[in-house]
Amino acid sequence: MITMARLDKLILATVALEEARQYVAAGGSGPVYIARDTEEQQRIAMYLSRITEGMVHDLENGILIIVRH
Amino acid sequence: MRPYFFGIVLTASLGGILRLLILRSDYRQYPTYPHGYISHLSMGFIAAALGAVAWPALLEAEYVAVTFLAMAAQQFREIRNLERESLASLDLYELVPRGRPYIEGIARTFEARNYIIIASTLVLSAIDLALLRGTSYPLRIGILGAVTVLLYFLINSFPDKRVADIAHVRLGKVHFQGPNVFVDDLHFMNVGLAEAKEVYLEKALGLIIEPKDIDAAATLANPGQRQAIVHLCAKLLGIYKDVDTPEFSPLMRRDIKSGRLGVLIIPGSGDPQALIAAVKRAPVLEGAAAKPSKSYAGRERDDYHGTTG
Numbered sequence: 001m002i003t004m005a006r007l008d009k010l011i012l013a014t015v016a017l018e019e020a021r022q023y024v025a026a027g028g029s030g031p032v033y034i035a036r037d038t039e040e041q042q043r044i045a046m047y048l049s050r051i052t053e054g055m056v057h058d059l060e061n062g063i064l065i066i067v068r069h
Numbered sequence: 070m071r072p073y074f075f076g077i078v079l080t081a082s083l084g085g086i087l088r089l090l091i092l093r094s095d096y097r098q099y100p101t102y103p104h105g106y107i108s109h110l111s112m113g114f115i116a117a118a119l120g121a122v123a124w125p126a127l128l129e130a131e132y133v134a135v136t137f138l139a140m141a142a143q144q145f146r147e148i149r150n151l152e153r154e155s156l157a158s159l160d161l162y163e164l165v166p167r168g169r170p171y172i173e174g175i176a177r178t179f180e181a182r183n184y185i186i187i188a189s190t191l192v193l194s195a196i197d198l199a200l201l202r203g204t205s206y207p208l209r210i211g212i213l214g215a216v217t218v219l220l221y222f223l224i225n226s227f228p229d230k231r232v233a234d235i236a237h238v239r240l241g242k243v244h245f246q247g248p249n250v251f252v253d254d255l256h257f258m259n260v261g262l263a264e265a266k267e268v269y270l271e272k273a274l275g276l277i278i279e280p281k282d283i284d285a286a287a288t289l290a291n292p293g294q295r296q297a298i299v300h301l302c303a304k305l306l307g308i309y310k311d312v313d314t315p316e317f318s319p320l321m322r323r324d325i326k327s328g329r330l331g332v333l334i335i336p337g338s339g340d341p342q343a344l345i346a347a348v349k350r351a352p353v354l355e356g357a358a359a360k361p362s363k364s365y366a367g368r369e370r371d372d373y374h375g376t377t378g
Contacts, residue, residue: 042263049262050313056261058248064261069315 012054013066015045020062073125076197083217084117084190090221116183120190145183152176165303170293170356189220233349235285241275255331257322265316276332282376284360286328291357295321298351305347307337
């Protein structure tokens with residue numbers, strides 16, 4: 001749904017590849033999960049997305065984020 | 070009031086029948102259930118009865134009775150509130166919500182229909198009192214019945230504006246650049262799941278909506294208008310989505326440079342022509358309609374090239 005100017009877009013979790021570990025700093029919201037390969041990364045992201053009813057976005061640097069819209 | 074009895078009963082009944090005729094269960098999918106029908110029909114009959122007694126009351130110099138019309142207006146405004154509240158609470162549990170502006174439009178329509186009924190029964194009873202007094206019952210029923218049918222067609226001849234009236238709708242091509250999904254050159258969103266991408270490439274349909282003039286562009290830019298359109302598409306074609314797959318929510322995005330809009334949806338049934346028909350027949354919301362071309366500043370704009378109506 002298109003919602004107007006509200007701060008409800010929350011990053012619920014971050015799924016990073018092992019080699020992209022250095023691109024996520026501590027702080028912010030949600031835990032960071034480290035995946036061994038892209039297959040595992042996709043699987044973790046899918047589980048988290050289904051569980052949290054959040055959407056998976058790809059930052060294209062080996063990091064996926066799950067966002068509640 | 071005795072001499073007016075037959076006239077009042079007749080016009081009130083005809084008004085009630087008129088309410089039944091304009092109560093449609095249409096693409097808005099509301100009201101769909103018997104209880105919705107019953108509550109709107111009974112309010113319609115009350116409206117009809119009020120319209121029917123107004124002239125006889127005036128003729129009898131019962132001026133107080135006329136103030137009841139004002140009270141009735143209050144009641145009907147209450148209907149709008151009730152409709153709004155109930156639809157808004159139902160909306161929380163829609164896979165693709167209607168959005169508040171659409172609900173507001175529906176609520177307003179229900180309120181207005183009662184006023185239409187009052188006005189129609191006023192007309193009916195005026196005809197009855199002025200022209201048909203002392204004529205036989207069958208004649209009065211016949212003539213007033215014919216006038217009711219005429220009123221029905223008159224009411225229906227003021228159709229709501231639809232998207233097809235203000236914009237061109239055509240199919241676009243759904244494709245990806247990296248994780249980003251596009252319809253033609255319009256960006257929609259970033260899809261992170263490979264699985265979701267495959268579904269989009271396989272099943273999604275994309276439309277491009279080109280507003281015909283600056284009024285249409287301003288109207289379609291309204292997020293409430295857009296939500297109403299995607300809601301209707303999802304309702305009419307079905308939707309490939311559940312509560313835990315927000316990545317399949319249908320979207321409508323705007324090209325901020327040109328004012329063109331795109332629709333991206335994974336319909337339950339993938340017929341492109343049906344989707345185009347659904348978008349074309351979606352109503353233009355009263356609350357979203359804008360007319361910058363009616364102002365001096367609007368006509369001074371570079372992109373103003375006249376209006377299409």
